[in-house]
Amino acid sequence: MPIEVLMPALSPTMEKGNLSKWLKKEGDSVKSGDIIAEIETDKATMEVEAADEGTLGKILIPAGTADVAVNTPIAVILSEGEKASDIKNAKLAASFETPAEASAKAGVSKGEGGQSKAPDAPAPQAAADPDIPDGTEMMSMTMREALRDAMAEEMRRDTDVFVMGEEVAEYQGAYKVTQGLLQEFGGKRVIDTPITEHGFAGLGVGAALAGLKPIVEFMTFNFAMQAMDQLINSAAKTLYMSGGQMGCSIVFRGPNGVAARVAAQHSQDYSAWFSHIPGLKVIAPSNAADAKGLLKAAIRDPNPVIFLENEILYGHSSPVPKLDDFVLPIGKAKIVRAGNDVTIVAWSMGMDYALKAAEELSKDGIAAEVIDLRTLKPMDTDTIIASVQKTGRAVTVEEGWAQSGVGAEIAARIMEKAFDYLDAPVARVSGKDVPMPYAANLEKLALPSVAEVVAAAKAVCYR
Amino acid sequence: MAVAQKNPNANAKEPASLAVPDFSKEQDLSAYRSMLTIRRFEEKAGQMYGMGLIGGFCHLYIGQEAVVVGMQMVLKDGDQVITGYRDHGHMLACGMDAKGVMAELTGRAHGYSKGKGGSMHMFSVDKGFFGGHGIVGAQVPIGTGLAFANQYRGNDRITLTYFGDGAANQGQVYESFNMASLWKLPVIYVIENNRYAMGTEITRASAEVNLSRRGLSFNIPGEQVDGMDVRAVKAAGDKAAAWCRAGKGPFILEMLTYRYRGHSMSDPAKYRTREEVDKVRTMHDPIDMARHRILEKKFANEDGLKKIDAAVRDLINDAAEFATHDPEPDVSELYTDIYR
Ligand SMILES: Cc1ncc(C[n+]2csc(CCOP(=O)(O)OP(=O)(O)O)c2C)c(N)n1
Ligand SMILES: [Mg+2]
Numbered sequence: 031m032p033i034e035v036l037m038p039a040l041s042p043t044m045e046k047g048n049l050s051k052w053l054k055k056e057g058d059s060v061k062s063g064d065i066i067a068e069i070e071t072d073k074a075t076m077e078v079e080a081a082d083e084g085t086l087g088k089i090l091i092p093a094g095t096a097d098v099a100v101n102t103p104i105a106v107i108l109s110e111g112e113k114a115s116d117i118k119n120a121k122l123a124a125s126f127e128t129p130a131e132a133s134a135k136a137g138v139s140k141g142e143g144g145q146s147k148a149p150d151a152p153a154p155q156a157a158a159d160p161d162i163p164d165g166t167e168m169m170s171m172t173m174r175e176a177l178r179d180a181m182a183e184e185m186r187r188d189t190d191v192f193v194m195g196e197e198v199a200e201y202q203g204a205y206k207v208t209q210g211l212l213q214e215f216g217g218k219r220v221i222d223t224p225i226t227e228h229g230f231a232g233l234g235v236g237a238a239l240a241g242l243k244p245i246v247e248f249m250t251f252n253f254a255m256q257a258m259d260q261l262i263n264s265a266a267k268t269l270y271m272s273g274g275q276m277g278c279s280i281v282f283r284g285p286n287g288v289a290a291r292v293a294a295q296h297s298q299d300y301s302a303w304f305s306h307i308p309g310l311k312v313i314a315p316s317n318a319a320d321a322k323g324l325l326k327a328a329i330r331d332p333n334p335v336i337f338l339e340n341e342i343l344y345g346h347s348s349p350v351p352k353l354d355d356f357v358l359p360i361g362k363a364k365i366v367r368a369g370n371d372v373t374i375v376a377w378s379m380g381m382d383y384a385l386k387a388a389e390e391l392s393k394d395g396i397a398a399e400v401i402d403l404r405t406l407k408p409m410d411t412d413t414i415i416a417s418v419q420k421t422g423r424a425v426t427v428e429e430g431w432a433q434s435g436v437g438a439e440i441a442a443r444i445m446e447k448a449f450d451y452l453d454a455p456v457a458r459v460s461g462k463d464v465p466m467p468y469a470a471n472l473e474k475l476a477l478p479s480v481a482e483v484v485a486a487a488k489a490v491c492y493r
Numbered sequence: 494m495a496v497a498q499k500n501p502n503a504n505a506k507e508p509a510s511l512a513v514p515d516f517s518k519e520q521d522l523s524a525y526r527s528m529l530t531i532r533r534f535e536e537k538a539g540q541m542y543g544m545g546l547i548g549g550f551c552h553l554y555i556g557q558e559a560v561v562v563g564m565q566m567v568l569k570d571g572d573q574v575i576t577g578y579r580d581h582g583h584m585l586a587c588g589m590d591a592k593g594v595m596a597e598l599t600g601r602a603h604g605y606s607k608g609k610g611g612s613m614h615m616f617s618v619d620k621g622f623f624g625g626h627g628i629v630g631a632q633v634p635i636g637t638g639l640a641f642a643n644q645y646r647g648n649d650r651i652t653l654t655y656f657g658d659g660a661a662n663q664g665q666v667y668e669s670f671n672m673a674s675l676w677k678l679p680v681i682y683v684i685e686n687n688r689y690a691m692g693t694e695i696t697r698a699s700a701e702v703n704l705s706r707r708g709l710s711f712n713i714p715g716e717q718v719d720g721m722d723v724r725a726v727k728a729a730g731d732k733a734a735a736w737c738r739a740g741k742g743p744f745i746l747e748m749l750t751y752r753y754r755g756h757s758m759s760d761p762a763k764y765r766t767r768e769e770v771d772k773v774r775t776m777h778d779p780i781d782m783a784r785h786r787i788l789e790k791k792f793a794n795e796d797g798l799k800k801i802d803a804a805v806r807d808l809i810n811d812a813a814e815f816a817t818h819d820p821e822p823d824v825s826e827l828y829t830d831i832y833r
Binding site: 196197200201204222223224225226227228229252253255256289290291292293294295296462463464465467468469470471472475476 | 548549550597600601606607608609610611612613614626627628629630659660662663664690691692693697698699761763764821822824826827828831
């Protein structure tokens with residue numbers, strides 16, 4: 031069957047080119063790999079190679095033709111035994127079909143209204159928190175202990191779970207979160223790494239692609255910046271890039287956010303950074319129970335999870351239900367304090383400011399509803415919207431910077447979904463737009479404060 | 494003289510102490526004074542941390558003084574220095590003012606970074622000191638870039654890029670080695686091997702513990718040096734500097750040294766024994782050794798040394814006094830220095 035040679039594209043953006051020269055004449059025999067013509071664009075010149083063997087049966091586009099569209103047939107190659115006269119009647123072998131034509135034939139839907147429009151993103155689904163049976167004993171423990179217990183329980187449950195990071199084993203964790211794990215699980219499953227974040231994060235991803243379930247501790251998330259490429263380009267995207275074949279069940283955890291007096295390179299909130307990335311889940315608990323239930327969920331989750339802890343909160347104690355297997359749903363916010371006047375949305379350390387501010391506000395007769403986001407991605411928009419529909423006012427609190435921050439995202443969602451309910455613009459309380467200063471007085475000013483949350487709440491209440 | 498530590502690598506030769514050239518009277522006395530200044534400064538910083546005057550991380554250099562003092566003796570005007578967060582000694586060796594360094598530690602207005610940087614982040618354009626970096630290993634490509642600029646400008650300057658045994662495992666170190674050797678950049682990589690990275694002893698983190706060999710596959714020559722002997726440091730530094738200034742490219746000096754204090758101020762120190770620390774302290778202390786040498790060679794008598802000790806103490810007390818009474822930065826400084 032005669033074979034058409036098509037005008038090739040030299041680059042992904044090329045739409046047409048000039049056929050400058052034919053190097054073979056009609057009737058010449060060609061082998062696969064022979065250069066038969068030259069084409070050029072404003073950017074480059076390229077040689078056209080024959081991909082088939084036979085005789086150059088007919089040149090369809092003469093040399094010197096300008097602006098030949100990509101995929102236009104430029105010549106026909108005849109196989110052995112075929113004659114030029116076969117060309118006219120033959121159904122051409124290399125008949126070209128665009129991807130769109132192929133899709134249409136196969137009945138692939140074009141999206142709404144027949145236009146090539148992206149379908150709506152699926153709404154995230156999250157179960158409610160599990161019921162805690164009446165009479166369950168509550169144990170007061172620090173966030174540090176809760177996190178350790180979560181890891182220990184999951185490691186007992188699943189031998190594929192292991193912990194890796196700097197100083198996690200013999201030193202018992204730079205912030206003592208992995209205390210006792212080496213003693214219980216041994217050096218095979220609790221692994222001290224060299225200081226080589228990009229390397230061990232990538233190694234973790236590889237181990238996860240092979241089916242293990244690494245918990246990778248960053249001594250602090252400031253050092254995860256060394257590993258950013260593996261977190262974003264490998265961990266987050268591989269499932270999608272492999273068409274769903276290969277994902278990684280991996281947890282990257284460690285203290286995030288502002289610590290005390292350690293200056294610009296060691297004191298920063300990365301909440302917004304990670305919650306920008308499709309393919310990652312991002313969790314940032316504010317108390318021991320959430321830390322435990324969510325870390326257990328994160329370890330079981332088949333996706334890469336960024337688990338943002340907080341150095342200052344490690345030592346805070348709060349009640350944790352004494353249950354054999356206490357797991358919380360990822361993606362579910364929690365109303366921690368109910369109120370009708372203003373919604374305050376926070377997470378992690380921000381909850382500390384939010385709850386103290388709510389207490390202050392109550393003295394002035396303002397009842398704030400405080401929502402602990404707990405998971406930043408996927409974000410539980412429904413809980414926020416339902417609250418704002420009730421209160422008509424919202425304040426977000428974060429230690430990170432305002433621009434492109436999580437608060438900015440919350441404000442945008444409220445605007446999109448509850449615009450008509452708003453009685454005031456959403457207010458954001460955030461870290462100041464400066465690198466973290468070392469000096470005690472400047473550091474205090476750079477951080478959000480309870481007073482700022484109170485002032486923002488009063489402002490949106492016009493009080 | 495014996496090396497300060499047993500090198501865990503069996504292949505490592507003990508540095509040839511016999512070959513260590515003697516110092517002149519002036520050199521020995523000046524090195525002694527510089528090392529002592531650093532020691533006393535760090536002791537004072539430790540005390541002030543305990544009093545709550547210094548916050549956050551504070552990494553003391555006690556034990557390692559001979560390294561920066563010896564290397565500084567190699568440098569000429571215009572040469573540059575860059576290091577990590579254990580940087581107080583480097584700054585004092587570069588000639589930065591003890592008052593300004595101490596006031597930065599206390600986060601005050603007349604600290605080198607106006608109080609905004611703290612212990613880990615100080616700089617001095619005047620003295621060629623480029624920081625003061627908190628991210629382990631990040632100073633290595635930056636130091637390589639300083640050397641690139643020297644080569645680009647065609648001057649005779651060299652750059653000392655300091656980093657630790659722990660930092661030596663970061664990938665960007667090797668990316669830097671490759672470029673530095675490929676482009677023959679005038680940089681001396683000074684690896685301060687104090688045997689520990691926080692609580693991790695070098696053999697638990699490094700496949701090759703002879704760090705002077707880490708440049709082999711990039712064709713960068715390297716030497717192990719007794720980093721507790723300021724004369725050995727200076728001699729090795731001279732050789733490396735001559736190599737760099739001759740346009741032959743980078744050089745690696747692995748300084749075998751030891752830190753006496755914890756990694757930072759809060760360090761449970763369970764990873765090594767008290768005896769191990771005491772042994773180095775009593776047998777290989779760089780300052781004691783210099784002191785004995787000075788007395789033995791009669792470069793000074795006890796009285797002479799006491800005078801130096803007193804002068805150093807005064808200098809440090811003044812610095813502490815200054816750093817305690819200097820005001821905090823004005824709040825208007827919050828938004829300055831972000832752009833220029
Ligand atoms: C990228 C990065 N990871 C981890 C840390 C935390 N950290 C600070 S110092 C240190 C140990 C470094 O040891 P070494 O390089 O031997 O230098 P030394 O402290 O002994 O001078 C670690 C792990 C950091 N600052 N940066
Ligand atoms: Mg070290």
